[in-house]
Amino acid sequence: MTLEKPLSIELRLPSKLGFEKIAMQTAASYATLLGLGLDRVEDLKTAVAEACINAIEHGNHGDEKIIVGVILSMDHERLEVKVLDHGSGIQHAVLPPDIDKKILGEEDPRGMGMFLIQALVDEVEWVSNPPEGSYARLVIYLDREKH
Amino acid sequence: MQTETSVKVEQLKTAAEAAVAIIRFHGDITSTSKAVILDAYRALPAGTDKLIFDFTKVDYLNSSGIAILIQLLMEAHKTAQAVHSFGLSAHFQKVFAMVGITKYTHLYPDQAAALTAFS
Numbered sequence: 220m221t222l223e224k225p226l227s228i229e230l231r232l233p234s235k236l237g238f239e240k241i242a243m244q245t246a247a248s249y250a251t252l253l254g255l256g257l258d259r260v261e262d263l264k265t266a267v268a269e270a271c272i273n274a275i276e277h278g279n280h281g282d283e284k285i286i287v288g289v290i291l292s293m294d295h296e297r298l299e300v301k302v303l304d305h306g307s308g309i310q311h312a313v314l315p316p317d318i319d320k321k322i323l324g325e326e327d328p329r330g331m332g333m334f335l336i337q338a339l340v341d342e343v344e345w346v347s348n349p350p351e352g353s354y355a356r357l358v359i360y361l362d363r364e365k366h
Numbered sequence: 367m368q369t370e371t372s373v374k375v376e377q378l379k380t381a382a383e384a385a386v387a388i389i390r391f392h393g394d395i396t397s398t399s400k401a402v403i404l405d406a407y408r409a410l411p412a413g414t415d416k417l418i419f420d421f422t423k424v425d426y427l428n429s430s431g432i433a434i435l436i437q438l439l440m441e442a443h444k445t446a447q448a449v450h451s452f453g454l455s456a457h458f459q460k461v462f463a464m465v466g467i468t469k470y471t472h473l474y475p476d477q478a479a480a481l482t483a484f485s
Binding site: 323 | 482
């Protein structure tokens with residue numbers, strides 16, 4: 220699909236677990252339409268789902284009345300997804316999980332979402348902008364070899 | 367919005383007649399799946415030392431679901447159970463490798479391979 224000007228799609232989701240699947244499927248349809256390969260579409264789906272889960276659980280504390288915003292946009296080089304919430308943002312570094320510690324009960328078995336996002340997309344940033352809220356910005360290059 | 371998780375447990379035998387329990391997951395594996403998955407695991411017959419996870423019918427798996435699988439692997443590790451898995455998409459095979467789960471469960475392309483590997 221060739222676009223003459225940037226196209227964006229916006230979603231407004233309630234902060235309820237499960238609704239991340241709407242963002243995930245929308246991102247997958249959008250990326251497929253733009254010609255992204257299946258493996259990268261799968262990467263994007265997981266990254267978008269995890270960013271939405273973070274926004275629902277940690278940003279908006281599961282308050283269904285508060286909206287998680289998802290904005291998908293693209294230019295000729297990249298597909299970008301912004302996931303917005305009303306929280307104070309990420310206050311800690313993203314560390315890879317230590318599976319041995321998890322198996323031994325020395326590390327919480329949860330807490331892998333941000334690591335997965337970082338590992339699966341080409342660029343990611345978490346921006347804190349209180350009191351307006353915070354967002355995660357995920358980027359996937361349409362042609363990875365150019366970067 | 368989420369597809370409920372269901373779990374079916376079956377008993378198989380290897381070619382050498384060793385007992386193997388297989389846990390077949392269906393639907394989504396997310397934070398809401400914890401009770402059904404852990405209950406099914408904890409109801410396995412005492413003495414089960416070979417276990418297979420079947421992901422063939424899993425529709426959606428997220429990091430909270432992976433955390434529940436890690437809890438299963440924690441319990442399996444405590445009792446020296448060997449765990450094999452099959453039925454994961456190429457994407458989730460990659461994700462399992464990224465988070466290190468493949469150190470505690472070997473991934474196989476299908477049930478026959480997972481079962482044969484116990485022989």
